[in-house]
Amino acid sequence: MPNPMIVRSDIQIDAPASKVWQVLTHPEETKKYMFGCAALSDWKPGSTLDWKGVFNGVEITAVKGKIVDIQPGKFLAYTTIDPNNPSMPDLPENYLTVTYSLTEKNGHTHLEVTQGDYATVADGDNRYADTVKGGGWTPILVQVKEIAEG
Numbered sequence: 562m563p564n565p566m567i568v569r570s571d572i573q574i575d576a577p578a579s580k581v582w583q584v585l586t587h588p589e590e591t592k593k594y595m596f597g598c599a600a601l602s603d604w605k606p607g608s609t610l611d612w613k614g615v616f617n618g619v620e621i622t623a624v625k626g627k628i629v630d631i632q633p634g635k636f637l638a639y640t641t642i643d644p645n646n647p648s649m650p651d652l653p654e655n656y657l658t659v660t661y662s663l664t665e666k667n668g669h670t671h672l673e674v675t676q677g678d679y680a681t682v683a684d685g686d687n688r689y690a691d692t693v694k695g696g697g698w699t700p701i702l703v704q705v706k707e708i709a710e711g
Contacts, residue, residue, distance in 0.1 A: 586600060588600055648684070
């Protein structure tokens with residue numbers, strides 16, 4: 562079995578977990594840091610999660626997946642794939658899993674995000690390299706921090 566290829570990023574946010582959770586799960590907030598995309602879901606295990614945005618004047622689902630596990634204010638796991646990538650078949654084995662783990666202490670929140678396992682999906686080496694080259698989740702987490710603290 563290949564070694565797991567997981568992207569991990571984390572950040573300390575000077576805001577309570579409830580505020581960070583709101584930034585992570587409310588469409589009007591996600592648009593601010595996720596490339597203009599609204600996260601749309603009913604936030605229940607097994608439900609769909611679509612990241613929708615307007616690109617070149619057309620609304621599209623930029624990323625889609627399903628909620629795997631959710632503990633509001635503490636933990637979220639969901640699958641993800643780009644449905645607009647014709648070279649990536651929309652098959653369960655090509656979906657990555659993203660997790661958000663929030664730990665609050667004294668009104669501050671530690672947020673850790675993981676994404677992977679790239680070793681188990683089609684074209685995983687290239688997908689992993691592209692994610693790491695783009696800074697992983699760090700640029701997004703910096704924006705989440707600014708919004709939550711603002």
